[in-house]
Amino acid sequence: SSHEHKLNFRKSKEACLSYIQDALLQKQWKRAAEFLTCYVESLEKDYSREHVGPSEMIWRIGTEILWHHSQSSMKEFSCFMEQMKTLGVKRYLKVCLEHVFHLLCNGQIDEAYQNLSLAESWRFGEQTAIQDKEMKLVEAYRGLLDYYSWSKQKNILLENGEDGFSDLAIEQEMHGYFRKAAVSLKEIIKIPGVWDVFVKCYVDLLEFYGDHNEARQVLNEYAYNSKFPANPNAHVYLYQFLKRQGESKKSLISALKILHDIVPSHELMIDFNTMLQKSKKRKKRRLGLEVIFAVLDYAGWKENAKAWSCLARQVKKIVISEKCLDWIKQEWNSRKDWWPAFHFSRYLAKRNWQENKSLSYEKALVAGILLGKGIHVF
Amino acid sequence: RDFNERCAQCSEVNWGLTDGGRFYCRSCHNVTERTREVVNTDFITNSRVQTISKGLRKQENNDGGCEWYICEGFQLVLKKQAEALEALGVCPQMKDEILCNFWRCYLQKSKQAYCKRPAGETVKALSACESSTDVDSDPERPSLLHLLSLSESEGDLQTDCSFASSVSKVSESTSVYSGSVDGSLYLMKNQKEQLRMTMPMTLSFCYMALLWLREPITLSELLRFVVEGHIPYLNVFQHFPEKMKLCGLDLRIFCVESWPVYEEVFNKMHELAAFLDLPRFPDITDSCFLHPDMLCMKYLMEANLPDELHNWTCRVVKKIGIGEVDFLTLMPGNKSTRKVKYDVLAAAVIVVVLKLLFLLDDRYEWLLSEFAEERNKNNTEGGPYFEFKKWYEVVKQSLDVEQKKLDEERAKCLWRCEKPLFYSVKNKSKVLKRRQMVVNLQNQFGKLSGSVQRAEKPNPSSFQLSWSEENTDGSCFHGHSLKGVLQEKCGLLTAMNPDYWLCTVKLCNEKLCGHLAHYREVEFPQSYHFVLGLFSFLLRIQPSYIHDEVCMVEHKLFNKKLYKKLKYNTVLRK
Numbered sequence: 001s002s003h004e005h006k007l008n009f010r011k012s013k014e015a016c017l018s019y020i021q022d023a024l025l026q027k028q029w030k031r032a033a034e035f036l037t038c039y040v041e042s043l044e045k046d047y048s049r050e051h052v053g054p055s056e057m058i059w060r061i062g063t064e065i066l067w068h069h070s071q072s073s074m075k076e077f078s079c080f081m082e083q084m085k086t087l088g089v090k091r092y093l094k095v096c097l098e099h100v101f102h103l104l105c106n107g108q109i110d111e112a113y114q115n116l117s118l119a120e121s122w123r124f125g126e127q128t129a130i131q132d133k134e135m136k137l138v139e140a141y142r143g144l145l146d147y148y149s150w151s152k153q154k155n156i157l158l159e160n161g162e163d164g165f166s167d168l169a170i171e172q173e174m175h176g177y178f179r180k181a182a183v184s185l186k187e188i189i190k191i192p193g194v195w196d197v198f199v200k201c202y203v204d205l206l207e208f209y210g211d212h213n214e215a216r217q218v219l220n221e222y223a224y225n226s227k228f229p230a231n232p233n234a235h236v237y238l239y240q241f242l243k244r245q246g247e248s249k250k251s252l253i254s255a256l257k258i259l260h261d262i263v264p265s266h267e268l269m270i271d272f273n274t275m276l277q278k279s280k281k282r283k284k285r286r287l288g289l290e291v292i293f294a295v296l297d298y299a300g301w302k303e304n305a306k307a308w309s310c311l312a313r314q315v316k317k318i319v320i321s322e323k324c325l326d327w328i329k330q331e332w333n334s335r336k337d338w339w340p341a342f343h344f345s346r347y348l349a350k351r352n353w354q355e356n357k358s359l360s361y362e363k364a365l366v367a368g369i370l371l372g373k374g375i376h377v378f
Numbered sequence: 379r380d381f382n383e384r385c386a387q388c389s390e391v392n393w394g395l396t397d398g399g400r401f402y403c404r405s406c407h408n409v410t411e412r413t414r415e416v417v418n419t420d421f422i423t424n425s426r427v428q429t430i431s432k433g434l435r436k437q438e439n440n441d442g443g444c445e446w447y448i449c450e451g452f453q454l455v456l457k458k459q460a461e462a463l464e465a466l467g468v469c470p471q472m473k474d475e476i477l478c479n480f481w482r483c484y485l486q487k488s489k490q491a492y493c494k495r496p497a498g499e500t501v502k503a504l505s506a507c508e509s510s511t512d513v514d515s516d517p518e519r520p521s522l523l524h525l526l527s528l529s530e531s532e533g534d535l536q537t538d539c540s541f542a543s544s545v546s547k548v549s550e551s552t553s554v555y556s557g558s559v560d561g562s563l564y565l566m567k568n569q570k571e572q573l574r575m576t577m578p579m580t581l582s583f584c585y586m587a588l589l590w591l592r593e594p595i596t597l598s599e600l601l602r603f604v605v606e607g608h609i610p611y612l613n614v615f616q617h618f619p620e621k622m623k624l625c626g627l628d629l630r631i632f633c634v635e636s637w638p639v640y641e642e643v644f645n646k647m648h649e650l651a652a653f654l655d656l657p658r659f660p661d662i663t664d665s666c667f668l669h670p671d672m673l674c675m676k677y678l679m680e681a682n683l684p685d686e687l688h689n690w691t692c693r694v695v696k697k698i699g700i701g702e703v704d705f706l707t708l709m710p711g712n713k714s715t716r717k718v719k720y721d722v723l724a725a726a727v728i729v730v731v732l733k734l735l736f737l738l739d740d741r742y743e744w745l746l747s748e749f750a751e752e753r754n755k756n757n758t759e760g761g762p763y764f765e766f767k768k769w770y771e772v773v774k775q776s777l778d779v780e781q782k783k784l785d786e787e788r789a790k791c792l793w794r795c796e797k798p799l800f801y802s803v804k805n806k807s808k809v810l811k812r813r814q815m816v817v818n819l820q821n822q823f824g825k826l827s828g829s830v831q832r833a834e835k836p837n838p839s840s841f842q843l844s845w846s847e848e849n850t851d852g853s854c855f856h857g858h859s860l861k862g863v864l865q866e867k868c869g870l871l872t873a874m875n876p877d878y879w880l881c882t883v884k885l886c887n888e889k890l891c892g893h894l895a896h897y898r899e900v901e902f903p904q905s906y907h908f909v910l911g912l913f914s915f916l917l918r919i920q921p922s923y924i925h926d927e928v929c930m931v932e933h934k935l936f937n938k939k940l941y942k943k944l945k946y947n948t949v950l951r952k
Binding site for chain 2 (some may be wrong): 006007008009010012015016018019029030031033034035036037038040041043062065066069071072076079080083086087191283
């Protein structure tokens with residue numbers, strides 16, 4: 001006979017978990033703690049067949065509760081994390097990293113650094129090799145904190161430098177941090193991934209010490225290596241670097257092109273359009289028009305006077321020159337059905353006029369050209 | 379005192395004890411090597427039960443443990459349970475006489491004691507002193523893994539990896555398979571032949587004794603008290619004396635990881651009664667608590683239904699003959715009589731009566747309720763008429779609250795206890811470490827649970843839902859009248875409702891599929907499902923279980939009509 005409804009250990013703990021889940025979703029930390037107290041004895045059973053075992057559950061749930069519960073202190077939190085580290089060796093580095101993140105969120109930079117150093121020196125047979133990726137992350141974050149220290153020393157020096165002082169000790173320290181940081185950061189950004197913060201810091205270091213070639217290489221890799229996930233920020237960083245280096249418009253434009261493809265509404269599109277408009281090449285100017293129209297497809301740009309002024313300027317130029325009018329026609333074709341309601345409604349016109357006269361002016365100009373005669377804008 | 383040998387020197391039988399505990403002949407002062415067997419009566423406190431004598435018994439092992447047999451463990455469990463029942467008000471006779479006589483009888487019949495050659499003696503138990511080669515080379519002795527896979531599982535002990543890994547190291551180490559002498563042997567025993575003792579079976583023993591004494595506790599109540607913690611069941615072994623070390627296969631026997639189910643305990647009890655060749659149990663007459671008339675009264679009160687319904691339940695009981703002594707009294711081993719589930723039967727009778735009077739087709743009962751409501755509004759004399767709708771609302775509200783509490787309690791159930799369990803000495807330290815961590819975490823998060831402390835065990839009570847007449851909000855329906863649903867015909871009160879729908883036209887063959895019917899909620903009216911749910915909560919059993927019993931009662935009640943119909947059908951076919 002089947003006793004499927006029989007209440008046993010497993011079912012009771014499953015039910016317990018669902019109560020915990022509900023409580024967490026409703027931010028009832030006390031209630032979640034209450035049920036977690038009953039759940040923890042699952043540790044005494046083996047669940048090796050399950051995908052997520054009780055030790056991982058307890059770690060994750062416990063972290064959430066302790067982080068949010070009003071009566072929980074950072075000390076308790078750290079104590080709990082230390083216990084969790086002993087629970088599952090396969091997860092050791094992950095738990096360390098999470099602990100470090102929480103410490104950083106709480107502003108405890110030194111503790112975070114200590115924990116990272118400790119984690120770096122951890123060895124555990126074949127687990128060390130298996131958790132190689134996590135170890136790289138640990139090193140990278142340690143490197144990041146080194147960068148942070150480097151940055152602090154640098155600022156001290158710069159301040160003192162104005163007085164003509166040059167503290168050798170601080171300088172040595174600074175260089176020391178640089179070396180440590182550079183080594184770790186370089187390692188992690190070799191692995192395909194999203195490493196914005198590491199890349200930025202690394203490039204900052206390289207630029208400071210004058211190694212622009214390396215910096216350029218790193219940024220190019222980050223932006224163009226197909227193994228890395230598509231990341232708009234990579235292109236932004238490259239662009240900003242090239243700008244700092246005073247590169248030609250040509251290379252700046254090529255840096256922003258992919259950004260336009262990935263994120264047509266990006267704020268740098270204004271700069272992009274400005275550069276393209278001024279170009280001598282037809283293709284580039286055509287692209288510029290495409291870019292600015294694309295920007296204004298997005299609601300976030302509706303009230304942006306600068307964007308409208310870019311569009312107005314370019315459209316006016318075309319109309320006055322009477323060349324390439326078909327460009328406007330092409331762009332307007334796919335938009336004529338919805339832009340009038342989206343941008344040029346009577347309500348919007350009134351509001352723009354009341355709130356932002358320059359915006360209103362630019363829009364009116366564009367509207368006049370695009371919508372032709374017989375339109376009441378005012 | 380038990381020593382009856384003749385003295386080697388003077389052939390007299392006149393022994394005394396030296397200070398060193400050795401026997402000496404009083405006649406010739408010959409001191410023997412035989413030491414007095416320390417008869418340890420710690421385990422078995424009932425002086426009338428002798429210890430199982432197996433000759434000289436080693437008292438102390440390395441770790442302070444001693445030899446003990448599985449049935450001694452069970453004996454302790456039963457003792458604890460009987461004590462708990464006594465504390466609940468059961469007469470002491472149960473513990474001192476009935477239960478222990480049943481137990482002795484069981485031991486005898488299963489050849490574990492009180493017989494010429496106890497089963498355990500001849501077989502060498504797999505213990506630590508066996509050399510590794512013996513274990514491997516003997517092909518007939520079942521391997522440990524085989525023992526593990528015996529399907530009478532009590533949960534997930536089988537999947538414990540730490541055990542599996544210690545098993546593989548069997549041949550190298552001297553890991554102990556069981557703390558008891560015959561743990562492994564016990565699991566090997568053929569279940570059918572000798573009715574191997576299990577933890578759920580202890581409750582069968584208790585229930586059997588309670589039934590013999592006709593104590594006012596139904597099986598569903600007993601099981602509820604177990605879950606509520608008033609009767610030891612989960613982790614009883616923590617009350618075993620220190621010397622009785624539990625490990626290895628003992629865990630499979632004594633550690634439970636699920637609550638026993640009504641069906642299981644009930645069926646086992648009957649098996650047991652037959653196995654013990656018990657005679658006819660004491661008569662269940664209409665003055666007994668277990669008689670349907672009495673139980674119906676109790677359940678009607680608890681379900682907040684009008685007292686007047688009791689007349690109807692008595693009528694039904696009488697009509698179908700389930701109030702007869704011969705029907706209700708247990709005759710062990712008699713396969714033709716139906717085994718009576720007193721509590722479920724009473725609940726089923728009430729359900730049938732409700733169907734008789736209110737039809738419960740999701741329409742008629744509400745119509746009747748509207749009429750009653752009208753009447754109650756206009757006429758407040760002579761007490762209120764029973765309104766189904768009001769009753770439903772009141773009861774549903776309470777039921778939902780209680781059900782919610784029950785569900786939460788189930789989720790908060792703590793299965794482990796302080797006494798550590800380990801399969802072998804090897805993983806003892808790991809187990810202790812884990813336990814320590816669990817305790818730490820419980821403390822840490824327990825503090826964060828706020829003011830919600832784990833409530834004390836609720837006092838055991840026979841009534842889970844109670845309704846007071848004194849409540850002025852009219853939430854108690856005991857005194858309400860059924861006049862609104864009854865009419866007078868030929869001087870007899872009958873139901874206004876002329877119809878009845880059968881839960882099932884044909885009963886299933888219980889022997890084939892285990893049930894009389896198969897209940898699916900969607901196929902039945904909501905009101906019916908609600909009523910089933912109410913009793914399902916009160917008795918802590920599945921609604922389908924009650925549904926089966928309802929089908930049985932209905933078929934008895936409408937026997938003649940059904941018979942006619944079936945006969946008619948067969949004629950047509952021909």
